[in-house]
Amino acid sequence: xxxxxxxxxxxxxxxxxxxxxxxxxxxxxxxxxxxxxxxxxxxxxxxxxxxxxxxxxxxxxxxxxxxxxxxxxxxxxxxxxxxxxxxxxxxxxxxxxxxxxxxxxxxxxxxxxxxxxxxxxxxxxxxxxxxxxxxxxxxxxxxxxxxxxxxxxxxxxxxxxxxxxxxxxxxxxxxxxxxxxxxxxxxxxxxxxxxxxxxxxxxxxxxxxxxxxxxxxxxxxxxxxxxxxxxxxxxxxxxxxxxxxxxxxxxxxxxxxxxxxxxxxxxxxxxxxxxxxxxxxxxxxxxxxxxxxxxxxxxxxxxxxxxxxxxxxxxxxxxxxxxxxxxxxxxxxxxxxxxxxxxxxxxxxxxxxxxxxxxxxxxxxxxxxxxxxxxxxxxxxxxxxxxxxxxxxxxxxxxxxxxxxxxxxxxxxxxxxxxxxxxxxxxxxxxxxxxxxxxxxxxxxxxxxxxxxxxxxxxxxxxxxxxxxxxxxxxxxxxxxxxxxxxxxxxxxxxxxxxxxxxxxxxxxxxxxxxxxxxxxxxxxxxxxxxxxxxxxxxxxxxxxxxxxxxxxxxxxxxxxxxxxxxxxxxxxxxxxxxxxxxxxxxxxxxxxxxxxxxxxxxxxxxxxxxxxxxxxxxxxxxxxxxxxxxxxxxxxxxxxxxxx
Ligand code: FAD
Numbered sequence: 001x002x003x004x005x006x007x008x009x010x011x012x013x014x015x016x017x018x019x020x021x022x023x024x025x026x027x028x029x030x031x032x033x034x035x036x037x038x039x040x041x042x043x044x045x046x047x048x049x050x051x052x053x054x055x056x057x058x059x060x061x062x063x064x065x066x067x068x069x070x071x072x073x074x075x076x077x078x079x080x081x082x083x084x085x086x087x088x089x090x091x092x093x094x095x096x097x098x099x100x101x102x103x104x105x106x107x108x109x110x111x112x113x114x115x116x117x118x119x120x121x122x123x124x125x126x127x128x129x130x131x132x133x134x135x136x137x138x139x140x141x142x143x144x145x146x147x148x149x150x151x152x153x154x155x156x157x158x159x160x161x162x163x164x165x166x167x168x169x170x171x172x173x174x175x176x177x178x179x180x181x182x183x184x185x186x187x188x189x190x191x192x193x194x195x196x197x198x199x200x201x202x203x204x205x206x207x208x209x210x211x212x213x214x215x216x217x218x219x220x221x222x223x224x225x226x227x228x229x230x231x232x233x234x235x236x237x238x239x240x241x242x243x244x245x246x247x248x249x250x251x252x253x254x255x256x257x258x259x260x261x262x263x264x265x266x267x268x269x270x271x272x273x274x275x276x277x278x279x280x281x282x283x284x285x286x287x288x289x290x291x292x293x294x295x296x297x298x299x300x301x302x303x304x305x306x307x308x309x310x311x312x313x314x315x316x317x318x319x320x321x322x323x324x325x326x327x328x329x330x331x332x333x334x335x336x337x338x339x340x341x342x343x344x345x346x347x348x349x350x351x352x353x354x355x356x357x358x359x360x361x362x363x364x365x366x367x368x369x370x371x372x373x374x375x376x377x378x379x380x381x382x383x384x385x386x387x388x389x390x391x392x393x394x395x396x397x398x399x400x401x402x403x404x405x406x407x408x409x410x411x412x413x414x415x416x417x418x419x420x421x422x423x424x425x426x427x428x429x430x431x432x433x434x435x436x437x438x439x440x441x442x443x444x445x446x447x448x449x450x451x452x453x454x455x456x457x458x459x460x461x462x463x464x465x466x467x468x469x470x471x472x473x474x475x476x477x478x479x480x481x482x483x484x485x486x487x488x489x490x491x492x493x494x495x496x497x498x499x500x501x502x503x504x505x506x507x508x509x510x511x512x513x514x515x516x517x518x519x520x521x522x523x524x525x526x527x528x529x530x531x532x533x534x535x536x537x538x539x540x541x542x543x544x545x546x547x548x549x550x551x552x553x554x555x556x557x558x559x560x561x562x563x564x565x566x567x568x569x570x571x572x573x574x575x576x577x578x579x580x581x582x583x584x585x586x587x588x589x590x591x592x593x594x595x596x597x598x599x600x601x602x603x604x605x606x607x608x609x610x611x612x613x614x615x616x617x618x619x620x621x622x623x624x625x626x627x628x629x630x631x632x633x634x635x636x637x638x639x640x641x642x643x644x645x
Contacts, residue, residue, distance in 0.1 A: 019413025026441030050137025053129030055427030078421020184408030195537020252386025422571025
């Protein structure tokens with residue numbers, strides 16, 4: 001039996017991005033002793049990269065805005081597949097979460113009369129994104145961190161120990177959620193610097209690990225996005241919901257190759273930037289789908305007037321939801337009307353004075369100047385789609401953020417599914433992670449408190465199994481469970497995985513290619529079992545990657561399997577062989593679970609998948625929420641029997 005340190009907490013939060021920190025604050029404020037554990041340095045989570053803003057119907061920039069309009073926009077953006085109760089709670093509670101941030105010290109940009117400024121973004125009817133230049137995520141994380149430190153100072157005054165009630169374990173990776181019977185009882189983790197293993201015992205675990213983008217070659221996502229939380233939850237018996245929906249943001253950098261995929265924020269278009277092809281044409285007018293026709297301008301003149309007079313003009317088509325814009329760019333490039341490096345042109349230089357661009361988009365100005373030697377105040381940027389966000393995720397209860405079927409497990413932020421349906425609107429992630437981070441922390445604390453005196457213990461055998469699994473990449477080849485063959489380099493495997501997902505399960509999908517992807521993923525899975533690393537456990541990035549591969553392969557299989565199953569195009573899932581949205585799929589959720597219910601992984605047979613797929617019908621949308629839409633609009637989305645009901 002290995003000797004592994006153990007600590008006891010009430011709530012363990014895995015992830016210190018916006019969702020994790022907001023959950024931790026809530027759990028601690030409700031009296032739960034809370035540990036936060038994160039792969040990166042504290043304060044360096046992916047949320048820091050968020051640029052454009054937080055969507056919340058505060059009506060500061062347009063008095064007509066309210067939660068009902070925000071709800072409608074979110075449902076339209078998600079093509080009505082959203083878990084509607086989440087969309088409702090999100091729209092209702094987002095303003096309070098933003099104001100709360102302000103009381104904790106966040107410094108938002110202001111309107112002339114001193115209120116929090118709100119900017120336009122794709123798919124939002126009114127200017128709705130509270131922002132701090134194009135560095136909103138940084139301010140959000142800074143504020144939440146500051147709040148955590150304030151709580152720790154308070155605890156010091158009372159207990160003489162800053163970390164008595166709230167402790168952050170930074171640069172530590174969780175590799176398993178531990179269970180006792182069907183209940184969660186803690187997590188197994190290792191310190192990245194020393195390789196030391198440890199266990200945090202707790203009856204409530206909140207997963208807030210973000211997304212999966214690092215399984216794709218071209219992505220805006222940071223190194224942390226290896227789908228760990230999705231995989232950890234699957235392995236703990238949870239269900240993943242609608243994993244086929246992966247958002248390709250329309251505007252990533254396309255050149256130079258070393259920075260391909262880095263995000264160009266949507267605020268560039270929100271603030272007036274336009275998309276042109278190599279003929280100089282503003283092509284988005286040709287790509288407004290029928291369901292959105294009434295809401296978007298038909299001419300450049302009307303689109304331009306909208307910036308000054310949104311009451312009497314319709315929005316520019318550059319501000320369609322992201323899935324529509326990404327597909328349009330893809331089509332233009334495919335038709336030979338792309339920019340020299342395989343994107344299209346995004347221009348602000350002819351639309352705003354240089355000093356306004358530098359003030360409103362400072363990060364974009366520096367990003368292009370430093371990485372591509374392009375001055376965006378004088379010339380157009382070249383941009384193209386990049387893998388950005390996963391709408392699919394852990395299936396949760398809308399009100400409590402509890403993972404379905406696994407008592408003690410909660411999920412919030414990008415790792416949770418349902419909220420955004422088939423496509424997320426820009427700005428709706430930062431608000432999502434505040435609203436549901438808080439709810440996850442609240443219910444995780446309640447769950448732990450409800451179990452006082454009967455906490456499920458952690459069995460030694462489980463800890464030993466988790467330790468053996470984590471050490472496998474160091475063991476000799478012959479010891480590897482009958483999987484013969486040469487040792488494999490984890491970096492090579494990762495590159496092949498990224499290429500497979502990019503080429504075969506990317507922005508436009510075809511049946512044959514996805515079958516090929518599943519076959520390749522099977523082969524990669526067998527080879528990944530032989531992923532070997534040299535050296536020892538002290539900071540060893542090859543070892544870390546070898547462990548992350550299990551998660552990326554699991555999650556990639558979920559995406560490919562669900563994408564093959566859904567024979568329609570909706571939001572972030574586009575099938576060339578089924579190019580239209582099908583109303584019969586409107587109320588169908590696809591759920592992924594581990595094929596082996598005992599938690600085993602099929603590794604020796606490439607033809608045997610690890611994931612089982614099932615279908616369920618979505619809950620009928622509550623009548624008072626349906627009544628917020630015109631009947632003519634609902635007819636475009638809902639099946640006949642739903643309309644009748
Ligand atoms: P994260 O912030 O990614 O945090 C995940 C945490 O989990 C990290 O601390 C990580 O270390 C930890 N973790 C992961 N795996 C493990 C593990 N195995 N063990 C321990 N810890 C682990 N959204 C908006 O709404 N508005 C925007 O303007 C916006 N701009 C964006 C700009 C860019 C460039 C990008 C890439 C995204 C943007 N998004 C935006 C999306 C948004 O930033 C993310 O969806 C959101 O920040 C996710 O937050 P989170 O708390 O769920 O996860």
